[in-house]
Amino acid sequence: MGRVRACIGKYATTPYVIRPENIRIYSYEELCFYLCTNAFLLDTEFMDAELVDWLDKQLQLPELASELRAILRSG
DSSP: OOOOOOOOSOOOSSOEEETTTTEEEOSHHHHHHHHHHOGGGOOTTSSOHHHHHHHHHTSOOHHHHHHHHHHHHHO
């Protein structure tokens, strides 16, 4: 039996595209799954303003986006 994952936010009408793989993400859960299974592919450029804006506007997660914006500003 798998682990239970919490579902938060909404489903996006416009996907976030992870490049260079061209993977389309429509939900917070899909993003988390991608991060968990592909952590070795992540670099410092993965989290950017575009991702944060997508989380805020498409998934309606303003609190998470605000925290991530603060992290981006601090470097």
